[in-house]
Amino acid sequence: MSVNLPPDLPENIFQTVFEKSPGSLLVKADSPLFTILAASDAYLVITASNRDTIVGKGFFEVFPEDESKFGEDVNARNVFTKVIESRQKIDVPTYRFDVYDPIAKNYEIKYWSCSNTPILDESNKVAYILNTVVDITGEVKAKEGAIESEHRLRLATEAAALAIWDLNLLDLSFIYSPRLSEILGHSPESGITLSEIRNQVNADDMQNIVLKAFHESLITGKYLYEVRIYWPDGSLHWVKTQGVVLQDEKRQPVRLLGTILDITETKRDEIRKNDFIAMASHELKTPLTSIKAYIQLLAQKMASSNDNVIINMLSKANQQVNKMTDLIHGFLDLSKLEPGKLQLKMQDFDINQVINDTIIETKTTSTGHIVKFEEQGPIIIKADKEKIEQVVNNFLSNAIKYSDKGSKILVSVKKTDGDLQVAVADEGIGIKAKEQGKIFQRFYRVENTRMKNISGFGIGLYLSSEIIQRHKGKIWVESKEGEGSTFYFSLPLQV
Ligand code: ADP
Numbered sequence: 001m002s003v004n005l006p007p008d009l010p011e012n013i014f015q016t017v018f019e020k021s022p023g024s025l026l027v028k029a030d031s032p033l034f035t036i037l038a039a040s041d042a043y044l045v046i047t048a049s050n051r052d053t054i055v056g057k058g059f060f061e062v063f064p065e066d067e068s069k070f071g072e073d074v075n076a077r078n079v080f081t082k083v084i085e086s087r088q089k090i091d092v093p094t095y096r097f098d099v100y101d102p103i104a105k106n107y108e109i110k111y112w113s114c115s116n117t118p119i120l121d122e123s124n125k126v127a128y129i130l131n132t133v134v135d136i137t138g139e140v141k142a143k144e145g146a147i148e149s150e151h152r153l154r155l156a157t158e159a160a161a162l163a164i165w166d167l168n169l170l171d172l173s174f175i176y177s178p179r180l181s182e183i184l185g186h187s188p189e190s191g192i193t194l195s196e197i198r199n200q201v202n203a204d205d206m207q208n209i210v211l212k213a214f215h216e217s218l219i220t221g222k223y224l225y226e227v228r229i230y231w232p233d234g235s236l237h238w239v240k241t242q243g244v245v246l247q248d249e250k251r252q253p254v255r256l257l258g259t260i261l262d263i264t265e266t267k268r269d270e271i272r273k274n275d276f277i278a279m280a281s282h283e284l285k286t287p288l289t290s291i292k293a294y295i296q297l298l299a300q301k302m303a304s305s306n307d308n309v310i311i312n313m314l315s316k317a318n319q320q321v322n323k324m325t326d327l328i329h330g331f332l333d334l335s336k337l338e339p340g341k342l343q344l345k346m347q348d349f350d351i352n353q354v355i356n357d358t359i360i361e362t363k364t365t366s367t368g369h370i371v372k373f374e375e376q377g378p379i380i381i382k383a384d385k386e387k388i389e390q391v392v393n394n395f396l397s398n399a400i401k402y403s404d405k406g407s408k409i410l411v412s413v414k415k416t417d418g419d420l421q422v423a424v425a426d427e428g429i430g431i432k433a434k435e436q437g438k439i440f441q442r443f444y445r446v447e448n449t450r451m452k453n454i455s456g457f458g459i460g461l462y463l464s465s466e467i468i469q470r471h472k473g474k475i476w477v478e479s480k481e482g483e484g485s486t487f488y489f490s491l492p493l494q495v
Contacts, residue, residue, distance in 0.1 A: 015038070018038055018040060019038070019039075019040050019041055020040065020041060021040045021042070021132075022040065022042045022132070022134070023040060023042045023043045023046055023132055023133040023134060023135075024038075024039070024040040024042075024043055024130060024131070024132045025038070025039050025040070025043050025130075025131040025132075025133075026038040026039075026128055026129075026130055026131070027059050027080070027128065027129050027131060028127070028128055029080075029083075029084050029118075029125075029126045029127055029128060029129055031080065031081060031084060032058075032060075032077075033058040033059075033060075034058055034059035034060065034077075034080055034129075035056065035057070035058055035059075036054050036055055036056065036057055036058070036059055036062065037055065037128065038055065039051055039054060039055060043133065046099070046112075046133060046135060047063070047099065048099050048100055048101070048102065049062065059076065059080075060076075060077065063076070065077060079092060079116055080116065080129055083116045083117075083118050083126060083129050084118070084126045084129075087118050087120065087124070087126055088118070089115060089116065089117045089118065090115070090116045091113075091114070091115045091116075092112075092113070092114045092115075092116075093113050094111055094112070094113060094136065094140060095111070095112055095113075095114065096109065096110065096111055096112075097110055097112055098110055109137070110135065110137050111135075111136050111137045111139075111140040111141075112133045112134065112135060112136060113133070113134045113136045114131065114132065114133045114134070115131075115132050116129050116130070116131050117129070117130040117132075154177075157177065157179075157259070158179070160261075161179065161261065161262065162179065162259045162260065162261055163176060163177050163179035163180035163182075163183050163259065163260045163261075164176065164177045164179075164180075164257075164258070164259055165177070165180055165257070165258055165259075165260065166255065166256075166257050167194070167255065167256040167257075168254070168255055169253055169254055169255060169256060170254055172194065174193070174194050176192070180192060180260060183237075183239060183260055183261075183262045184196075184197060184200055184229060184231065185200075185231025185232050185233065185235070185237070186232065200229045200230055200231070200232075201227055201228070201229050202227060202228035202229065202230070205227040205228050206227075209225050209226075209227050210225065210227060213225045217245050217256070218245060218253050221244060221245050221247075222242075222243065222244050222245065223241070223242070223243055223244075223245070223256075223258070224240075224241070224242045225240070225241060226238060226239070226240045226241075226263065226267075227239060227241070237262065237264040238262070238263045238264050238266075238267040239260050239261065239262055239263060239264075240260070240261045240263045241258055241259065241260045241261075242258055242259055242261075243256060243257050243258020243259060244256075244257055244258070274334070274335040275335070277331050277332075277334065277335045278331075278332060278335035278336070280331075281328045281329075281331040281332045281335070282332065284328050285325075285328055285332075288321060288324060288325060288328065291321055292318070292321045292322075292325070295314055295317050295318050295321060296318070298314055299311070299314045299315070299318065302314060326397075327457065330457070330459050330460060330463060331457075331459070333390075333463050334442075334459055334462075334463065344383075344384040344387065344470060344471065345384050345385075345386070346382050346383060346384060347382070347383075347384075347385055348380050348381070348382050349380065349381065349383075349385045350378045350379060350380055351379045351380075351381055351388070351413055351420060351422065352375050352376070352378060352379065352413065354385060354388060354389050354392060355373055355375075355392055355411055355413065355422070356373065356375075357389070358389060358392045358393050358396055359371050359373055359396065359411065361393070362393065362396050362397060362400065368405030368406050369399075369400050369403070369405065369406070369407060369408075369409050370406070370407070370408045370409065371396070371409045371411065372408065372409070372410050372411065373410075373411045373412075374410065374411070374412040374413070375413070376413055376414065376415075379413065379415060379420055379493075381420055381491060381493060383471055383491060384467075384471070387467045387471075388467070388471075388491075390463070390464070390467065391464040391467055391468060391475075391489060392411075392422065392424075394460040394461065394463070394464045395422075395424035395464070395487045395489075396409070396411070396424055397460075398460065398461075398487070399424050399425075399426035399428065399485075399487075400426075401454055401456070402426065402428040402429050402454065402485070403426040403427055403428025403429065403484070404427075404428070407426065407427040407428065408426075408427055409424065409425065409426050409427075410423075410424075410425045411423070411424050411425075412425075415493065416490070418492060418493055418494060419473075419490040419491065419492055419493060420490060420491050420492075420493055421488060421489075421490040422488065422489055422490075423486050423487070423488045424486065424487050425484065425485070425486040426484050426485055426486075427483070427484040428484050428485060429450050429451075429481070429482065430479045430480050430481040430482050430483050430484055430485055431446060431477065431479040431481065431485055432446070432481050436477050436479060439458075439461050439477070440461050440462060440464075440465040440475065441458075441462060442458070442459060442462040443457065443458045443459065443462070444458045444461075444462070445457075445458040461475075464489070468489045468491070471491050471492075472491075472492055473489055473490050473491040473492065474488075474489065474490045475487075475488065475489045476488050476489075
């Protein structure tokens with residue numbers, strides 16, 4: 001094939017094109033010398049060499065062979081020889097050739113990708129080899145960095161005994177670390193499928209926790225839950241899983257990523273502690289009931305006498321016994337909060353009646369506060385009456401406990417789009433904004449000088465919030481330190 005060149009094309013155009021091309025070197029196939037015939041500007045820069053001093057010299061005179069690489073595929077002499085023998089282009093995707101930096105006076109680590117193309121003569125023999133090189137140091141270093149950080153992440157997760165998993169929601173492909181099999185009671189080498197995992201999760205937890213968390217995670221973008229699982233040997237274990245949902249550009253969920261931790265030991269400790277609390281509270285209940293009965297009998301006997309000091313003392317003793325009974329009931333309830341243990345007994349009732357009863361009850365044990373109830377017409381709800389009574393009682397007794405005698409407490413109830421809302425407002429010590437989110441946690445009590453003389457264990461609001469949450473309702477507080485607090489709960493009217 002002949003090419004007609006435009007007449008005004010300079011004679012040395014091909015030389016210019018070659019010299020301006022990226023990293024190219026042309027060598028003669030005159031093994032063992034491999035004479036350099038031409039080098040591009042870029043090649044000279046890359047190799048820190050000079051055209052006049054390299055053209056006409058043997059390739060290995062200019063670039064001495066790395067003796068440590070003799071016999072390896074990346075060795076240039078081997079590659080050139082193979083190109084001549086095979087008459088095929090040979091690529092060396094990555095090799096290291098450090099370049100001397102005359103300013104810094106040291107060798108800089110450099111990685112190259114190189115290809116060697118044979119150029120044949122009329123008799124189909126390799127006459128020249130076109131050697132082109134591309135600097136890929138940046139890419140190699142980035143890859144090394146990624147491998148290094150992956151390695152570090154793996155060490156960290158292994159140290160924390162965490163398993164990692166990655167579920168593709170589009171094709172359900174599932175990638176996980178070997179620790180996952182161990183956490184689920186299999187050997188680390190044995191694989192595990194999604195359906196095997198699903199079958200190991202306690203059926204109730206699957207329904208009430210996993211599926212719920214999954215649907216919520218599609219909205220919130222993250223999930224965190226604890227579930228019971230059964231190992232293949234039938235033993236019961238607990239795992240905590242936490243992770244994120246990744247979305248595509250159309251905001252469709254595409255991947256679930258997360259970690260799983262075995263929390264069996266912590267859970268067993270918690271259960272032992274709860275069992276102890278349950279047992280101790282239960283044992284305390286019996287003698288306390290007797291003490292209460294004796295106090296009431298004595299009070300009846302003394303009622304006809306005129307000894308007001310003793311009557312007063314018996315009334316105080318009765319109040320303290322009631323206080324202690326409430327505390328013990330609180331501990332008993334606390335120990336019943338294990339999954340599946342707090343059963344709701346749903347029934348229809350009027351919330352106004354529950355509030356009125358609770359107010360009457362608390363008024364008998366406390367004096368001095370002005371409790372007002374803004375009653376509306378009857379509002380029938382379907383809920384666990386006893387438990388809702390417990391929440392109202394907790395709000396009311398806290399309002400009394402944390403405000404001065406003589407101050408006002410206002411209880412109100414209203415319907416707001418599909419919900420029932422109950423509020424108990426006091427003019428008491430109030431709660432700092434930063435404490436407001438914490439008071440619903442188990443055993444949390446605000447610490448300040450005014451709290452010092454007020455007894456409590458910090459479980460009332462925790463229990464209340466558990467009860468309300470299990471009714472699918474909401475619980476919250478609005479408060480200003482020194483001015484008072486209003487505690488609210490709302491329940492869906494339609495269950
Ligand atoms: P307890 O009252 O036994 O400490 P709770 O769980 O009922 O436990 O309340 C947790 C904490 O919240 C209390 O210790 C108190 O610091 C704060 N708190 C609750 N109700 C009120 C209120 N009405 N006014 C001010 N602080 C309150």
